[in-house]
Amino acid sequence: MPVPKRKTSKVRAKSRKNHWKLEAKSTSKCPNCSAPKLSHRVCPVCGYYKGKAVIAAKA
Amino acid sequence: MRHNVRGRKLNRTASHRKALMSNLSAQLFEHKQIVTTLPKAKETRKFAERMITLGKKGDLNSLRQALKFLKHKKTVFTLFNDIAPNYKKRAGGYTRILKLGLRKGDAAEKAMLQLVEYDDSSEVPAKLKTKAEPEKEVKTEEIKEKKPKAKKASPKAEKAETAEKAEK
Numbered sequence: 001m002p003v004p005k006r007k008t009s010k011v012r013a014k015s016r017k018n019h020w021k022l023e024a025k026s027t028s029k030c031p032n033c034s035a036p037k038l039s040h041r042v043c044p045v046c047g048y049y050k051g052k053a054v055i056a057a058k059a
Numbered sequence: 060m061r062h063n064v065r066g067r068k069l070n071r072t073a074s075h076r077k078a079l080m081s082n083l084s085a086q087l088f089e090h091k092q093i094v095t096t097l098p099k100a101k102e103t104r105k106f107a108e109r110m111i112t113l114g115k116k117g118d119l120n121s122l123r124q125a126l127k128f129l130k131h132k133k134t135v136f137t138l139f140n141d142i143a144p145n146y147k148k149r150a151g152g153y154t155r156i157l158k159l160g161l162r163k164g165d166a167a168e169k170a171m172l173q174l175v176e177y178d179d180s181s182e183v184p185a186k187l188k189t190k191a192e193p194e195k196e197v198k199t200e201e202i203k204e205k206k207p208k209a210k211k212a213s214p215k216a217e218k219a220e221t222a223e224k225a226e227k
Contacts, residue, residue, distance in 0.1 A: 041158045042171070049157055 067102045080106045083172075085134045087154070088142055091177040097158060097168040104154050104172060111153045114143025145176040 027036040033046035042049040069076055083103040087093050088110070095103070110128065113121040117139060125135045146153050152175065159169040 038160060041160045044160055 066105070067098050069098065069102065081128055081130055083107075084110055085129050085131055087172055087174065088129075088134050088138045092171055092173040094159065094169060094171050096162075097156070097170040100156050100170040100172040104156065107172075108151065108153050110138060111143055111146055112151075114139045115146060117143065142174065149175070 025038065028039040029035075030037045030043040030046060030048065032043060032048040032051070035043065035045040037043045037045070047053050069079065071079060079099070080103055083093065083095060083099065084107040087103065087107050093100075093103075106128070110125055113125045122135070122139060125138065126132065129135050129138070155173045155175050157171040157173065159171055161167065162169050
């Protein structure tokens with residue numbers, strides 16, 4: 001059975017994983033409280049969506 | 060091949076799923092809005108709207124069909140007497156789903172399922188307003204509108220009870 005000739009060095013392994021990363025979700029600005037929020041979602045800070053209160057605001 | 064098989068299984072057996080849909084729909088008619096996960100909300104919508112259509116027909120057969128699906132007689136009479144008449148002019152689309160973001164713990168998307176007519180009164184003025192207007196006005200309106208709603212809720216419940224007695 002064919003096997004790798006050399007052990008993968010730390011640098012090689014890490015530089016391969018360099019492209020393996022999380023990306024930040026793009027956010028939109030809440031038109032009511034201007035806090036960043038996920039688009040098409042109710043604002044988690046003020047509880048507004050499409051100009052009216054939907055859920056209770058935090059704090 | 061699993062072609063064109065509609066609906067979600069929701070990790071449940073057929074009977075469990077049926078019970079869940081019945082319960083969520085009943086809760087929706089009782090409370091006018093419920094918070095659940097997005098897939099459940101989307102699946103419940105299908106059954107709840109079917110029930111409202113039955114309520115709009117309002118004949119004996121559709122009443123019996125509704126009683127078959129919703130287990131509580133009271134809820135069915137609320138649906139037929141109070142909820143369905145509001146949708147006479149609306150051809151479907153009786154519910155609205157609002158996405159609430161991800162739940163901590165299992166990162167499930169939460170959603171709010173609402174009956175459309177029950178908050179439209181506050182929606183219309185909000186739409187007419189220009190964006191330049193201060194947000195304070197919106198807040199005061201919300202408070203004003205919430206109060207009459209609470210008052211309305213109790214006579215409606217009484218009506219439902221009297222209607223139920225009459226039906227019996």
